[in-house]
Amino acid sequence: MNTVTTNNDLATYIVRHADDNVVIGQRLATYISRAPELEEDLAVGNLSLDHIGVADHLFTYAAKVDGGERTGDDLVMLRSEREYTNLLLVEQRHDGFGDLIARQFLFDAYQLPLWEALSASTDETIAGVSQRAAKEARYHLRHSSMWIVRLGDGTEESHRRIQASIDRMWRFTGEMFEADDLDREMASSGVGVDPSTLKDLWETTVDAVLEEATLTRPEDSFQTSGGRCGMHTEYLGQMLSEMQWLQRSMPGQSW
Amino acid sequence: MAPAVDARTIVVITETSRIDHVRALLERVVDPDLPFLSIADIAILRDVHLSDEGAVTVTITPTYSGCPAMETIREDIRTVLGEGGFDDVSIETIFSPAWTTEWMSDDAKRKLSENRIAPPDSVIAIVPEVLCPLCSSDGVRTVSEFGSTACKSIMACTQCGEPFDYFKAI
Numbered sequence: 001m002n003t004v005t006t007n008n009d010l011a012t013y014i015v016r017h018a019d020d021n022v023v024i025g026q027r028l029a030t031y032i033s034r035a036p037e038l039e040e041d042l043a044v045g046n047l048s049l050d051h052i053g054v055a056d057h058l059f060t061y062a063a064k065v066d067g068g069e070r071t072g073d074d075l076v077m078l079r080s081e082r083e084y085t086n087l088l089l090v091e092q093r094h095d096g097f098g099d100l101i102a103r104q105f106l107f108d109a110y111q112l113p114l115w116e117a118l119s120a121s122t123d124e125t126i127a128g129v130s131q132r133a134a135k136e137a138r139y140h141l142r143h144s145s146m147w148i149v150r151l152g153d154g155t156e157e158s159h160r161r162i163q164a165s166i167d168r169m170w171r172f173t174g175e176m177f178e179a180d181d182l183d184r185e186m187a188s189s190g191v192g193v194d195p196s197t198l199k200d201l202w203e204t205t206v207d208a209v210l211e212e213a214t215l216t217r218p219e220d221s222f223q224t225s226g227g228r229c230g231m232h233t234e235y236l237g238q239m240l241s242e243m244q245w246l247q248r249s250m251p252g253q254s255w
Numbered sequence: 256m257a258p259a260v261d262a263r264t265i266v267v268i269t270e271t272s273r274i275d276h277v278r279a280l281l282e283r284v285v286d287p288d289l290p291f292l293s294i295a296d297i298a299i300l301r302d303v304h305l306s307d308e309g310a311v312t313v314t315i316t317p318t319y320s321g322c323p324a325m326e327t328i329r330e331d332i333r334t335v336l337g338e339g340g341f342d343d344v345s346i347e348t349i350f351s352p353a354w355t356t357e358w359m360s361d362d363a364k365r366k367l368s369e370n371r372i373a374p375p376d377s378v379i380a381i382v383p384e385v386l387c388p389l390c391s392s393d394g395v396r397t398v399s400e401f402g403s404t405a406c407k408s409i410m411a412c413t414q415c416g417e418p419f420d421y422f423k424a425i
Binding site: 038039042043045046047048049050051052053054056057124125127128129131132133134135136139142143146 | 317319320321322323349350351352353354355398399400401402403405409423425
């Protein structure tokens, strides 16, 4: 089932990338004050801000492209779980810092080549937002890679825990490179990118960092997907119910 | 704070002087996190256009995607131009080309140093060349990749021991 609530393909395409960013941004925000050290609290807050900022720009543009009455905020706050089209990886719950870093690393390694490819989009706004986001993604990836190495090549305990986190997140990584009709259509028109073309770059990054971290790359066994069609794991609904509470309870409230 | 002279009373003679006036007003808009830098210094301000009818179009490029200062900056642009007698103001945001610290002037970098913030390296390198803004030593270490704002990281000098902000080259 694909609950398309946008009016045209371009808006749908922009929204899926915006969804990835608002969801991981919200996930990161819930961790502020819980990081193992003060510097990481700053990092988590900054990462969250970057992702939510990208989402904000994309949702604002999507609302404009969509042509309806809805604003970018409406798209974030008034869509249900089934209408969200983010990747499953970004909605995964983190039970501790290892999960947060594993999720972030696997996603950063995908986002950097994604933004670099979208920087050449024939759509001027998508290209501009992507050029900005690529610079940020490079910094994010450097940060998350550093932690993967530090934890993996750290103590026996940190190694065991980060390996478990990588293993846990792994089955949601295959979905990042699945291309659907919309991806292919957007890629052929020069607006978007076919995500399957990003996989080699992602693997090169992930393999190199895991090796340096003395971690084992999990087997490519069962992979779960469905996020782009609105079929989510149990965690997204829980997150949205908290995130959207204010707008649902008191519609139209603003700062 | 009211300006000493009501700008509305200034007799505008030529196009050049009017646009210069708009630019001078915009010099008063600063980055709220770095109040010693104007939006022109930090290169957020990309273009200013004044129509024959007196409508001002200000084009800005955001620094970081999620920089919360951008909203304040938009409000401040409207406020200073309004105080200067320009009520018809539109603010356009352009993303491409993406903002880079390479656009910052030497003057802006000097102001950062004077305020104990190490200015961005002129080249974008993995390991930037940073000098301690207090004692100019090159013996510095990164304390945190992320700092108090998106644009800065936290470093410390191994020579004088002082911790300081580094404006990241991006």
